[in-house]
Amino acid sequence: MKFxxxxxxxxxxxxxxxxxTKELLVSMLLFALLILVILNFALGTGxxxxxxxxxxxxxVTFTFAGVLGLNRSFLTEHESGGLHGMVLxxxxxxxxxxxxxxxxxxxxxxxxAIVLPIFAVLFNFPILGRLPALLMVxxxxxxxxxxxxxxxxxxxxxxxxxxxxxxxxxFPTAIPVIVGAVNVTGRVxxxxxxxxxxxxxxxxxxxxxxxLVVAILVFGYVIEE
Amino acid sequence: MISRxxxxxxxxxxxxxxxxxxxxxxxxxxxxxxEREQGLPQKIFYLHVPSAWVMFLAFFFVFIxxxxxxxxxxxxxxxxxxxxxxxxxxxxxxxxxxxxxWGKATWGAWWTWDPRLTxxxxxxxxYSGYLILRASAASEExxxxxxxxxxxxxxxxxxxxxxxxxWWRGMHPAPVIGLGGVQGGGLHPAMLYTLLLSLVAFTxxxxxxLGLRIPLRRAEMEMRDVRRLSTFTQT
Amino acid sequence: xxxxxxxxxxxxxxxxLYVFWLARKSRKLAEEVKALREAIVRxxxx
Numbered sequence: 001m002k003f004x005x006x007x008x009x010x011x012x013x014x015x016x017x018x019x020x021t022k023e024l025l026v027s028m029l030l031f032a033l034l035i036l037v038i039l040n041f042a043l044g045t046g047x048x049x050x051x052x053x054x055x056x057x058x059x060v061t062f063t064f065a066g067v068l069g070l071n072r073s074f075l076t077e078h079e080s081g082g083l084h085g086m087v088l089x090x091x092x093x094x095x096x097x098x099x100x101x102x103x104x105x106x107x108x109x110x111x112x113a114i115v116l117p118i119f120a121v122l123f124n125f126p127i128l129g130r131l132p133a134l135l136m137v138x139x140x141x142x143x144x145x146x147x148x149x150x151x152x153x154x155x156x157x158x159x160x161x162x163x164x165x166x167x168x169x170x171f172p173t174a175i176p177v178i179v180g181a182v183n184v185t186g187r188v189x190x191x192x193x194x195x196x197x198x199x200x201x202x203x204x205x206x207x208x209x210x211x212l213v214v215a216i217l218v219f220g221y222v223i224e225e
Numbered sequence: 226m227i228s229r230x231x232x233x234x235x236x237x238x239x240x241x242x243x244x245x246x247x248x249x250x251x252x253x254x255x256x257x258x259x260e261r262e263q264g265l266p267q268k269i270f271y272l273h274v275p276s277a278w279v280m281f282l283a284f285f286f287v288f289i290x291x292x293x294x295x296x297x298x299x300x301x302x303x304x305x306x307x308x309x310x311x312x313x314x315x316x317x318x319x320x321x322x323x324x325x326x327w328g329k330a331t332w333g334a335w336w337t338w339d340p341r342l343t344x345x346x347x348x349x350x351x352y353s354g355y356l357i358l359r360a361s362a363a364s365e366e367x368x369x370x371x372x373x374x375x376x377x378x379x380x381x382x383x384x385x386x387x388x389x390x391x392w393w394r395g396m397h398p399a400p401v402i403g404l405g406g407v408q409g410g411g412l413h414p415a416m417l418y419t420l421l422l423s424l425v426a427f428t429x430x431x432x433x434x435l436g437l438r439i440p441l442r443r444a445e446m447e448m449r450d451v452r453r454l455s456t457f458t459q460t
Numbered sequence: 461x462x463x464x465x466x467x468x469x470x471x472x473x474x475x476x477l478y479v480f481w482l483a484r485k486s487r488k489l490a491e492e493v494k495a496l497r498e499a500i501v502r503x504x505x506x
Contacts, residue, residue: 148378151374151378152375152378155358155371155374155375158362158363158367158371159358159361159362159363159367159371160361160362160363161357161361165357165358165361168354168357168358169351169354169355169357169358169375171350172347172350172351172354173351173378173379173382175347175386175389175390176382176385176386176388176389179389179390179393180389183392183393199392200392203385203388203389203392206385207385210381210385211378211381214377214378214381218295218374218377218378221295221370221373221374222370222371222374224370250468265461265463265464266463266464266467268464269463269464269467269468272467272468272471273467276471315474315478318474319470319471319474319475322467322470322471322474323467323470323471326463326466326467326470327463327467329463330463330464430475434478434479437479437482438482441482441485441486441489444486444489445485445489448489448492448493451496452492455496455499
């Protein structure tokens, strides 16, 4: 019970903090928009990038904006000594991890929810018909990325290189998520039913499960002093 | 434990490794037959595969060392993990160097996103990240702890990366580095024996390099402590 | 033929370079040990 309360408290704290300043969401959204625009120019000499590239465009945007979010999540803790406080409090470190992870998941989810329609408009891509399937992929990909990302950003924030380190250690580790998510997104956008993508969905599910478990087991060692 | 055993046997092992490597080269040059389809470049196989084997072995050892370090906090296991990671990246680089040369010679293309080479490239990125993470840690203790975490995460990722890259590749079929006409059937016995000899030789090489690296690393760590002590006592 | 030779050269060069790098580290450590030893002796005489 206390476990859930702790987790909930951390999620609430992060969301409330964000509500007050809105720094994180605004910067994530602006950054995402910028990436969409740049990718549009980078990928097409015609009037728009090839349709095959679009799932990739979406996920590159999510990934880079996601890193921004993950970085901020632990950097402010580190600077304000919040991490110290959490470690000293008599709570399970697993609860701290889950709280942080859920908060990150929510932030990234909100960013994705706002970027998706913008993406659909900018690239003239109809997504309404395929929304449920699309949301499922987004959720699975988000979960995997956030599960590993929360763990790794806790380390990056404490290192001397700070936020610069996170992309270096996160991106290669997150490649299965990106490959899987891009693949399934591509199929969904092309109108295929989710049933066609079952192996990929299983891969994403396996990734999410494995790294959630690993992160929970190992997070204590990251924040211990 | 392992590192202490290596020190004691280190010289014998190094000598054995040297002999085995020479034997392996001779076997490749004189004993192994020239493959019909690919010709001479196919013999890069006897460098490429053993390097990949050693790389996986090294990263597996990093995983073991990382788990044991987090569990027992014994710095010897951390030293073991670090040295295996360094050697792992070295052999990983060798795989990435020999693969494209083989590919260019056989298919005319340096890189075809072959699933195994792509996996190797990603592993190179992950474990180079491991070394950078450790180098930029705020303290030696943090370096060991964080390294152990990444060492576990990285290895857990291997099967996932393998399948994701393999299936992705399956959608874009293109030349895959393999044994050419030999892929479906078995290996010609002479090729098999040469490969086995090369595998043993490379493994012995890896272990003897480990036997060199670990004591050196321990000395470096001690020197760091001594340096810190000496600056305290200077004024 | 050239490709095969190149591959073998690269591998052997890489391995030897690594061993040389280890030897250099070892030498630098030995020099530092010597310097520290001398510093201690000097400090002992003061």
